[in-house]
Amino acid sequence: MDLGIRGRVAVVAASTSGLGRAVAEALAAEGARVVVAGRRGDLAEEIAAGLPDAVGVQADLTAPDGPRTLVEAARAAYGDPGILVLNGPGPRPGTAAGLETGDLGAAMNSLLLAQQRLVALTLPAMRRDGWGRVLAIGSSGIAEPLPGLVLSNAGRAALAAYLKTLAAEVAADGVTVNLLLPGRIATDRVAALDAARAEREQRPVAEIEAASQAAIPAARYGTPAEFGAAAAFLCGAPASYITGTALRCDGGLVRGL
Template identity: 80%
Template structure:
């Protein structure tokens, strides 16, 4: 299938590792011009150099001017982004009863406000052209809140509500807005969560991983490449009638339609 995004400009936030990098690589493989953005500019540039048409940008989404730095760098390199992939670091695990005002403020700043700022900066040009794709990398916790992940569950659910509302407002302008929700994908973030659980429960990491795989109907963790392929489709021309949707890439982990 021709995804129809050759020479489209894609801005991928937090794309030097894990799911963000997988999405950047998948879009680049489809011919998109990719802006690899992250706090570590050296690593962003290093990764961009391995892609057919890409630039690396140093920008911290948690900083007040971080989103603007990302978007302005994309414009200088390739013009206004046609595709925006929203992504960012996840908060630390924790119990809902133990959260503080400061914890929640930090989670919302990273998971909601930074994403809204990026969207606000890129959306007008998409609407004016009559074509745009916004895809947010979320979590299966949006569909079914995850135990011990109170901050992530809260921040990502708020972002999902914002994007669902936005999708209805811009669909007639040719802009689609979707979420892609990973389950247990084999990234360093998931490995770190498994190690943290093993420490809390005083178990071997291998035992924690085996128990986690047993909850997944597919019987394994997903690969970043599988996730990247799903994201590339949501960013594609053939996906033009898919909007306001949360697509799970989780091997059947969440037991609901």
């Protein structure tokens, strides 16, 4: 299937590792001109050098000027972005009962405010051009809050509410707004969460992984490439009538529809 995004400018936030990197690679494979972003500029440049048509940009999206730095670098390299992939590092694990206000504020800054700034900087050009894709890398915690991850649950749910509202406002302008929700994908983040749980419960990591996989109908963790492929589709021309949707890429982990 031709996704119709060859030559489109795609900004992928937090794309030097994990799911963000997988999405950047998938978009690049479809011919998009990709802007790889991360706090480590050298790593962003190294990853970009391995893609067909990409640039690496150093950007801390939680800093006040971080989103603008990223978007201006994208414009300088390629022009106005037509694809924006929202992403950010997952907050530390924690319980709702033990939540501290400062931690919640930091999570909201990373998972909601920084993402909204990116949208505000790129959306006008998308609406002007009559074509755009905004896709957020979310979490299955949006559909079913995950135990011990209250900061992620709260921040990503707030982003989902904002994007759902936005989707209805810009659909007639040819701009789609969606979320892609990973379940247990084999990334460093999931490995770190498994290791933390193993330490808390004083159990081997292999035992934790086996129990997690047993709870997934597909009986395995997903691969970053599988997630990237789903993201690329949602950013493509064939997905032009899909908007305001949260699609799960989780092997059936969440049992609700």
